[in-house]
Amino acid sequence: MSTLTMDGLKAGSRLEKILARGHFAVTAELGPPKSADAAVIAAKAGHLRGNVDAANITDNQTAIVRMSSIAAGLLAMKEGIEPIIQITCRDRNRIAIQSDVLGAYALGICNILCLTGDHQKFGNHPTSKNVFDMDSIQLIAMLACMRDQKKFACGDEIRNSKKAPVVEPRILIGGAENPFGDPLEFRAIRLAKKVEAGADFIQTQCIYDMERFAEFMRQVRARGLHEKVKILAGVTPLKSAGMAKYMRDSVAGLSVPDSYIERMDRAADKPAEGIKICIEQIQALREIEGVAGIHIMAIEWEEKVAEIVKGAGLWPRPEPDGEPGVRS
């Protein structure tokens, strides 16, 4: 089980230090391009640099083919962004994932978020075969085993030969949680399993229903989970009333309260209203005991992250020791 402290850092990443020092962390999402265009990463990174502690590099999210998260993460790192590589269980088995984790770490990547992955039905290759060799909880356990026991899932030591040194990937391990999925009573149990498996931090699905999230956090605190894992609450700024309604009606596991939809409907400047709502949400989320940071998923709207972070009073970002992505 995981408790982050400055003595004995697990990965030494900037994100880990921010969380270990008790700062309110700020992460954002950086979606790789649907092409080989590295300039897209540079442009998005430019919007995030200095405004977030680390950025999630998504792994073919919604099962649409994009640049690989590890490659895009390396490009982001060159742009001064500490990456949190997302790995899903949809496309790779335990052999491929462990291989990628070794490679990612060798390239300087120290944060990984473990996800089940959206079903391929929702993407642009719905006739493909999925893998799901493991689930996200087993993935967390596998990474914890690699880091802490210095062993592969099969039990072999992580060394090139019997005489070679053990060189294990020292990764900060994240998990996701959707506080709004069904069965509701199982969500906190599922979070507890992620903590038991070895998650150091959790990023939640985007939150609009603050009451339901508060109830989820009550269950989390009742189990003492907030003391064992750093929970970053997810937010997604609304761009339009249409987006708010789409989120409410078409995204599984999301409920958007009518009050937000009415505000978006009424507003003359809808994007500005969306940002305003987002900032209010962050301020409210900060007040909830057990929320250790915020995860801003500004979908194809990365240029607004600075405004949100500043508006929420979370800028400038604290500077922990070391440079982004550089191990101490």
Add this chain to the structure above:
Amino acid sequence: MITAVRKPFAEIAGMLEGSGKVLILGCGTCVTVCMAGGEKEVAILASTLRLANQKDGREMQIAEATIERQCDREFFDSVRDAVVQADVVLSLACGVGVQFLGEVFPDKAVLPGLDTKFYGAAVEQGVWAERCSGCGTCVIGEYGGVCPVTRCSKSLLNGPCGGSQKGKCEVDPQNIDCGWQLIYDRMKALGQLDRLEAVKPIKDWSTGRHGGPGKIVKEEALL
């Protein structure tokens, strides 16, 4: 049982193009029960083929037969002559039956008339639903009698994903129940929710399809 549905007529007609003598061979077990490849379905397909051939002026002799099972050698004895006389045998058995027919008659061209689907149950009159994936290591006992490998679209062993909504799976909310909602409800009713709190380790998939084609040898049954 093993469930199947008949291939589209145009596909079957296309496969049989140019065949002189065709035997349509039904199977009397699973595919009879799921109304895809039994005696009745053989008769319907034969009539449809004859009509189509008549309309299009094709010469084709069509014979019909159905045996108890196409996955057991002994049942083929009764149709040996019919098979030998045919140029091609269109089997309305599952994929197992079609292949075994070809093994019993290695010189004969065999064709599949059905698309084999899954191991399922008749959940209501005329409706069959998948219940087992044949993973080779049954874990149902740990999940209140509901199989997460089969009933969850992602075969998750540690709980539902975020796509479970109102008891339905986001992959197809009209037709698929969330397997994990079913597991949760059963375990709750059994007073065993605490059993779902333990982290289940990665599964050994080598006992099923991923270990290569399976084989069972029962020593005491060998001759």
